[in-house]
Amino acid sequence: MINPVVGVPDMTDSTASPGLPSRLLADPEMVAACAARDFALIFQLAKRKGGFHASRIARACDLTPSRVGEVMNGKPKITNITVIERIADGLRIPGHLLGLAARSWEVPAAPPAGQPAPIPRQATDSWFPESPPPGTGLDEILAIAAGTRVTPTVLRSLQSSIEDYWRRDDEHGGEALRPAVIGQLRYVKGILHDTAEPNFRRSLHGIAAELARLTGWTYFDARQYSTARGYFVESLRLAREIDDRPFVANVLACLSLQATYQDQAREAITLARAAQDSARLSGGTPRLMAMLSMREAFGHATEHDREATHLAINEALHQFERIDPTDDDPAWVQYFDRTKLTVDTGIALGQLGDAEAAEPLIAEALQGEAATNQRGRAFHTFWLARTQLQRHEVELACTTATEALNLAADVESPRVLAHLREFSELLHPYRSAPIASELVRRIGALATR
Incomplete structure (x- = not known):
């Protein structure tokens, strides 16, 4: 299914707002692009969905139109923090989306005496519907007010939902699942913010990493590779925060597979080998090492390197024969x-x-x-x-x-x-x-x- 808003520019007057429309800033593709600091995609989305042409982006961000055009075409990449801050301020991208501190313009001006401070619309657009759903009762209101208390039961429920999402993805594809998965990812990151207990925080980090990887996978299956990469990178960061090296290897394997689909054989091989290195550091199980060796084989096959492909296949077969029923395989690799x-x-x-x-x-x-x-x-x-x-x-x-x-x-x-x-x-x-x-x-x- 094609997202009906893709390719439809914002038709509001370009002088009405100094920055990108809040609808675009809440778009999952833009959120992922910002998380990955993929300014080529950010500028492309600003043009395609926000009506910001290269000259307008250049004026807003104090860049030259030719530099904006080069960035849109994928080179050079923007890594200078001063330039990133100029882009955030010029396009009014909230600091947290780009991994920056809150920008000065995000703080609303003080209201006249006696009037309540307004809630910025942009802060609510990506989280709440225009109006509350019908039938919201007292129990729901009190639960929201009290916040979610993390318990082992909550964690098991979240993990079970991930398993169900993967099953349904296998059966029907991920297009219809994606909004629910993204919503649950936001929910988990929200309760993670409010949870202090270290063991619960670690579990929530792992669950968030799995949800981000699943989101990336649904975009990969939809052949929206840039957005998929953004979510895979988010998953990678979440896994790194708790030093979950096997899961880091898992995400790198996803990125390697995507690179084979984009005919980027060298990148696919490099990512597969990095995944193997990460897995070895934590004593990766034979099943995991077999899967990662097969991802390397895909990269060599894409490059049409017959000898290297056969070496990687043989390593996968060797590792698979070493599998012991008592191995402590992560749940996410048991499909192999x-x-x-x-x-x-x-x-x-x-x-x-x-x-x-x-x-x-x-x-x-x-x-x-x-x-x-x-x-x-x-x-x-x-x-x-x-x-x-x-x-x-x-x-x-x-x-x-x-x-x-x-x-x-x-x-x-x-x-x-x-x-x-x-x-x-x-x-x-x-x-x-x-x-x-x-x-x-x-x-x-x-x-x-």
Whole structure:
């Protein structure tokens, strides 16, 4: 589903407000960009959604239009704190969004004597609806007034909700889940602010890190890579604050996988190796090390380095064989079982073009894969079809890709749709075959649905 506000500029008079509209400052994509200090995306969003063109940004921030244009194009990056503060003040971005102290203009002027101080609208936009929901009773009012008291039961409830979010993400995709996950992330960070007990704070940090990673994953699956990166970075920071090195490795692995999707092979390999280093420092379990080695293999396969890919795959297999049932694996890596190892090996080999070795591995994994993982089955079925097409088994490949298409129709995953569009392009030499032309038509219809 496409966010209906994306690409719609703010139509208010540009002279009405000295800075970005509060609606844009509350936009999750802008919040994530600010958290990552990704000024290329901040300026792009200011232009696309706020109507701030390069010359207006330049005037507001005391920069030259050419410098703004260069930043929008991704270079050079802005790291100088003085320039960052000028941008915050020029665009009226609250200090906390950029990791700065509150700006002087954030403090409202004193009201005339006898009048109550107004609450700045910007401070409430991202947290509260325009009007209270109906049916708010006395118990709810008292609970809000007292604040949330953190207990082991609260922590278990939050952790259970994360597990449920991941299950639903596998089954249906993350588009519909994202608002709830972002809302819960804000909620957890809010109660973290009010909690002093060290053990509870550590648990809340871990839960917030998981929610930020899940949010990043939903944006990654939606192919909104810049926003995904911002949430992954937020997750990384939260995990680092409690020195949770295995989870740091987990987030780095997510960033590595995203880099492979962006054809940034060197970055993918570097991130996977950094993840391995982080995991080793905390005695990473064999299952975790196997998963991280496979992420490195994906990076080498993207670079078409056959020798390095096979070395990384062999390391993943070696680590997997070392798994002991008594290992204290983190819950978030337990998905990496024998079936997942097999299908990932097949995908890496398929990326290298070794279809003869890849096809039976992917087919075997699909036989053992959970039927509830709709997106995973669609994704892996696409890869099976691709290896079959590499072997010139056109009719079989189209039949398999039709299965992937049927699965994709039931899950909201732009990432899977992108793979199917890629398959449609691979069918171009075979477009005269009726089965191929019909499949191309159906993929096009689904992609524009």
